[in-house]
Amino acid sequence: MIAHSVEDPLYYLHNFRQVLQWVEQRYADLLDDQELAFLQAFVALEQSAQALMVRMVMRKGELFRSDRLDYAEIGDTVRALQPLQALGWVREPEQLSLDQLFALLRKDELAHGFAGQLSRPRAAKSDLFAQLQGLALAPRPLAQWFEQAPVGILQWCLQPLCDRMRLLFFGNLYQDWSDFVLADLGVLRFEQVPFSPGSRALQQRSEVDLAMALHHCTERLEQGEAPAAILDALAQWRSDNPWLARRHGRLLFALGRHCERLGDWDLALTVYGRSNHAQARIRQVRVLERCERWAQAHELAVQLAAAPANALEVQALQRMLPRLARKLGGPAQPRRRTTAPQLIELELPRELAELGVEEAVRQHLAQAGAEVHYVENTLLNSLFGLLCWDAIFAPVPGAFFHPFQAAPQDLHDADFQLRRAALFDACLGRLDDGTHRQAILDCFATKHGLQSPFVFWSMLDQALLEQALACLPPAHLKQCFLRLLQDIRNNRAGMPDLIQFWPEQGSYRMIEVKGPGDRLQDNQLRWLEFCAEHHLPVAVCHVRWGGPA
Template sequence: MIAHSVDDPFYYLHNFRQVLLWVEQRYADLLDEHELAFIHTFSQLQAPAQALLVRMVMRKGELFRSDRLDYAEIGDTALALQPLRALGWVREPEQLALEQLFALLRKDELARCFTAQLSRPRATKHDLLAQLQPLQLAARSLADWFPDSEVRIFQWCLQPLCDRMRLLFFGNLYQDWSDFVLADLGLLRYEQVPFSPDSRALQQRADLDLAMALHYCTERLEQGDDPESILAVMHSLHSDNPWLARRRARLQFALGQQCERLGDWDQAMAVYAQCNHAQARIRQVRVLERSEQWPQAHALALQLAEAPANALEVQALERMLPRLARKLGGPPQRRRRAAPLELIELELPREQAALGVEEAVRQHLAHEGGQAHYVENTLFNSLFGLLCWEAIFAPVPGAFFNPFQAAPQDLHDSDFLLRRSALFEQCLGRLDDGSHRQAILDCYAAKLGLQSPFVFWAMLSEELLTQALACLPAAQLKQCFLRLLQDIRSNRTGMPDLIQFWPEQGRYRMVEVKGPGDRLQDNQLRWLQFCREHGLPVAVCHVRWSETP
């Protein structure tokens, strides 16, 4: 696929054409006659008509004022509209509801339109609508609403069709067309993942229909519809397709959260009990606790503590169990005391605060010897991304939808590792035989600059990479990478801010920096606990600013 520069005034049109070409080539067997006809007919239109259509597709909503469809590169808007109207893709709506009219017209136009009905025509637009709504005015045409209107209203009629195209290209509907068609594709470079029919997430038309149905359920939830009515629809939305099952689980979890917000504890419990989301089990304990069902909450928490699913559950249960025991009348319980951390207490000159607390500490440590770098979450993520590049970009079904993806779609799904277990075992095995250093250096040279969900190219200099590979023990790297894979969303952040290397001695130390009033966050506490358990050298540095010169 050819990238087009924003120097071309029709670059957005070229990019949209690539979307349609890609969808037709990859999913022709899933498209119906109407969708295939749209792709073919669109390709036959003149460029101005194509460009105006894409401009409408990119904008929010389906209704547009004629005076706001003026684009220099398109020229005569009326001429560009003619073929679109002839095809029925764009039309003038027969009726507009009062609220739609208010969304389209300016305040001065509305004051002229409703002169007779408004008691306070100079009020705000919101107040004007409030004055008219009690009249319960029926929907009607623009000409009936406002005979003197100088503008016309046009409606784009193929939004559902284009939504299906967008889903097939992006693999989701939260990305807008502008994410692609307005992008200068020449600025970013992507890994070229091989695409095959077997790697498609959607294999039949029913899969596409179900994906759209789940999307509409999500929209209803976001618009505040009753969760019970959405759940009633979801009862029939089942599939053996793993990609769709994951999407359904995410929607289920969101519905459970909404039930919690509404205080519908029984419904929330029922939803979470049927959901395989990573946080669904701990939410059940929380629902029982919030609904003051202390014995049930305590019993379930004990059950989960016997075999916690992830570190997040461990941390949550450590807080919940003592609290629940107290609710049941038990004695206060001491929390398990963590092994003491190495602490660094620094008092630095106030003027160094302008550098930022992390940079001020980095400079201080550098003066004490060794090489100090501000890395936070970038270094270990980058090393992992380079060592496991092959596994991360494996063309497993449903991972990649188009050639412009920086990360697989299922990156944060609970079975991300399971679906690539053999590949990750092979990559991580290089840490056991010592071949990881060369593998990381080779990947760095071969993939430099390509988009990755883990590799921070701007931060990863050759000097930093060389020092890290010389000082970081392979066994400790492996433990870090395994922890990252347990829960990528939660564990890719919270790592210490700074790292010190002593290359001559082959050793290192990580340092978490906290300025005055700063506290350790939950994800940072989990990483520090991990470091203690596995012998990774780490310290917490508390900084205060000196007021004396």
């Protein structure tokens, strides 16, 4: 399956054809009669009709001015429209509302058409709408709005069907057709994940319908509909499909945040209680605290602290519990003391500031004879991605939908590691038996350039890789990789800026760099605490600029 270059004026049509072929091959048993008939009829259309249809699919909305359907590569639009109209896929809209007219027509067209009903026909378009809105004009066919319509209006009727095709291809509906026709698709290379019937996220037609229903609820939330109404719709939701359950949990979490913004604390608590999102539990404590239900908040926080779900929860609870204890009138609760990292204080020449504080420190430390690299989050993530490539790209159900995915769709889900536990155990086991070095080098050679959610090819070269594998103890790598797997979304960032290697001694040190006025962020603090707990060498370097201002 090859994406076509955008240098071909019909690139969008070629790619759309491939999407339909992919969906038919992979999901034919889940398609209904209308969708199967659409696939057969589309193939039979002339190229110009296919291209015009795809143009409408890719544009926003379902209503179009006929004079705006003008594309050089298609040619005669009137002729291309005829088979689409004959199939009933495109038609004149049965009725149009005043809002729709104002979205489609120009000010001069509206002023002329409504001349007898406007007290100020030369006013701004928004004012024209306000004048007509007061007349409570009901929707009607275009011919009944105007004696002579200024332009033809056409309606594309199969957008819901094409949305289902898009869902089955992308595995979501936040990506649109333009994401498939990015010019980069002709350059980027992707891992070829095997697609079997068992790896599909959706196995029944009812699950397709549920996925669409979840999407519609998301749209309702984005449009500002009352949270209670959306929650009522979600109450009808029933499925044991894990892929759908994760999306349901994310939607509930978004709904809970919206309730918080509205100050509807009780509904927010109800929504979070139903969500399996990784942060739903800590948000419940936040809500109870915000509405000053101190005892309930403290009780729940104590329960969570007994079995925290992740490091982010631990950090949040360490701050919340002393605060809640004070609210309840108890004695001051000292925060848990953490081991302070090694501190480096540097005064560097002010002229180095233009390099950036990290590069300035890198150059300074390199003068002492060590190999120093500015890696931030890239090196450890890349080593993890190379060692665990097979686990990351395993054809787990619901992880991969199409051949152009750089990452599994469940990468940030709480059960990402659990669903691949045996594979990750095997990969990380190489750090115990010493085979990790060759496995990483082999993967670097055979997979070089393929898209990955972890490997930063642009910064990773053979020399840095060899140096890292010579100086980083496998036990330290294993601890870092296990931490990544605990919470990929939050733990893949916040790693120290620099890494310092002493190849002759086979040792290293990580360094977090802070310029004047800069402070450690929460995710950086969590990484520093982790390093201290597991005896990984790390330092924090504070820089001030010397010399004239």
